[in-house]
Amino acid sequence: MMSGNIITDFSLLILFLPLVAFIINIIFGKRLPRQGDWVSIGAILITLILSLSLLMNMLMNWDSDFSHEAVISWIDLGAFKINLGFFVDNITVVMLVVVSLISSMTHIFSLEYMKGDIRYNRYYAYLGLFTFSMNGIVLANNVMSLYIFWELVGVSSYLLIGHWFEKHSAADASKKAFLTNRVGDIGFFIGIMIMFTAIGSFNFQDLFKGVSEGLVAGSLLTFAGLGLFMGAVGKSSQFPLHIWLPDAMEGPTPVSALMHAATMVAAGVYLTVRLFPLFSPEALTVIAYVGGFTALFAATIAITQNDIKKVLAYSTVSQLGYMILAVGVGNYIAAFFHLLTHAMFKACLFYGSGSVIHSMHHSLHELKDHDTDPQDMRNMGGFKSKMPLTHWTMLIATLAISGVPLFSGFLSKDAILAGTLAFAQQYPQHFLLPIFGFGAAAITAFYMFRLIFMTFYGKPKMKKVFKGIHESPRVMTFPLVLLAGLSFFIFYTLPYFNPFSDHGWFTELIKASDSAVPGNPSAKEIYQGVHHAHYTAMALSLLVAALGIGLSYLMYIKEKFSAEACARRMGFFYKLSLNKYFFDENYNRFLYQPFLKLSRVVAYVDWDLYDKYFINGFGHVTKFLSKVTGRLDYEGLDQTLVDGVGSRTQWFGEKLKQVQTGRLQNYMLFALIGVILILVYQAV
Amino acid sequence: MDSLVNYLLVSSILFSLGLYGVVTRRNGVAVLMSIELILNAANINFLAFARFGGMNMTGHIYALFVIVLAAAEAAVALAIIINIFNNFNTINIDDVSELKQ
């Protein structure tokens, strides 16, 4: 049983070790041997060990209500206080393990994948920065410091997506990611400020207390909740701010695995999980629909994509939609569970695709072929024989994401779908939500197996390329194996062994808390509803998974249906899907261009009008005024006053000179006058 | 009607007239004549006070001396004036001034 102090110390180390690695690598990286990757790896492994020990502690305690808070005072002006600190509970511990684990896997994977890169040390430095920021989000005990780390994560994403910034597409993608995030963050900040103004604190516990006391209520609460949710929409790439995630695939694949599969995008889900007690029923409904719609809509795009990473990107968007949907229907623990399992198998899938792409690169490089796209699945096929380890691990991860029993994904997806069914049972008007959920599940199974079949099965599409394909070195396959292993059900149901139960260390230790908003169902009610719908959901999800896998098998293995024929027949829908519903084009036409035009107008007003006339006019007025004062000074002051005194004195002197007449009698007269005056004075 | 006050008034009038003449007259000799007037006025004063002061003879002595001095002074003054006339060819005292600015 760890004392609170040790937990705080561990949290501090977990938080700051990657930051230290970042600083060292940024400043000294180039001069260190091997460009300092061992600094980052050392830091992240220590962080992982610390996180695992926290996990061990949690498992040993087996206390679902465990929480620990360490606070320091940041601003204290008497009436106005802001405290910062750590908040560690079971959710935090799990998140820390997820972040540390995937981050360390990324560090190890990148040893081979990024070998010889021109900015190798900077890459590792930014990985450290990202880990620091993500852990900061997880450990935060108040929305203000969470927001700060939120932005830092965005910065890290910008830096890492644009790692190869000489490529225009990468530079644009990183900008797009950051700006889209910022749009979401505006809402986030408004939400934070509404809460702060009403309650007077940023701390989570204070916010929950404030909401339960009714300090924020009604439509204001809904508005604030939606504002906070906007942050999640931006960060977790939900509709309508989903546009950045597919473009973010321009970054190196390990980065995609770390940020855009497992952790950063999960931050949005984490936020809604943490702040669940603050959302009003109306806000939750909106959240559910956003999530459900995103899940389905992204899946429909993924089925036509040919770039292996784009498929995975849209898959991530869809799965995130699932998690948001779960939060919306109230079963937010299921969302967190899916976050955990998704992190494992999605990272595995990304690493696998990285392995494939890496191999393709080498093969094409040897053939001096610079035109073929190494990421296009149409250039692959039949890799099963050449890359067995990659194939098996990816297959396991795909089974997990498709919701096949005996795998982790089945458990978490099942929980989510049960939640939607329960919600629809209670509120039959929201029947669309389960439809979204199950529909997305079917489509997910379809396109994921499509990916597997196109890449590893069938006949190789490019024979010459195929010859050069080989398995990746152990540094790259080790993370694959580890994560694939973590995609099995057993790690989540311990200490039980029933693959169909919803009991296990996770569900026992991570307990839902009641919503602070009066009018929301309590955690107990939600749990009971979910439990009811559990078996129905299970059956239905098995059904849709089978449907999806079966259809994919028929289309790509047995080739009973021709994919091209389907595409031609559904021409319009195919084009929509392939072009991601023309979202970017429409945003450009209706948002970006008008805004740029407005900027140009404003610039004209400022530069050509304001600066030229107003500022210059100011200069002219000043010049004129100085001329006037100059004249005043010279003519008025100098000539009149100063010279005037002189000339007056001279005139006076001239007049006074005339007293000296030289005439004796005058002098006598004056003397006489003087005498008279004296006498008069004496007499008087 | 020969009270002290009357004599004093008469002498003061004479004195003032003499003063006026000294201050005003251009001719040197005229100035000299005015000076004689002043001296006479002083004499009247002396004698008046002598008479009305218990017939004090000191006044008479003073008056006598004044007359003597007036004579001596008139002689010298005239000698000077004649010299001036010989030098400047005029006894307009304005013209003989060399103190003028």
Next chain:
Amino acid sequence: MSDIAFWVIVGITVGSAFMVVQSKSLLYSAYALLFTFIGVTGLYIFLWADFLAVVQVVVYVGGILVLIIFGIMLTNKITSVNISHTSMQKSMGAIVVIAFIGLLGFMILSTPWLVLPNAEPSDTTSAIGRLLLIDYLLPFEAVSLLLLGALIGATTLSRKDS
């Protein structure tokens, strides 16, 4: 009777004195001065100063006035007798003198003079003589020196430079 005589003599004196300072012609001033002196003599007699009255006539009229007339004649310019006066000086002088008279008059009239009783003496000559040689011997001698000086000075001044 003596009052009228007194006032007539005062009138002569003052009037002549006025003529002395006012007259444009020097000779007229000299003649007026004569009458002034005679008037003053009269006043002396009223003041019981018989000896001084005589001295006045002899010295002033016989000596000084003759001297003045000689001076006038010796310095007479044939060409111009008219001598210009500046008006400013005259008017200013008049004002000042009138003020002076006023002041003196005010002073004379407002002072409570102490008048001691006295008796008309038989003659003053002997008294003066006695005083001269007993009480005022020193001034007497000094005056004689002065006269000597004046004599020498006048003579020196009128000497023609050879």
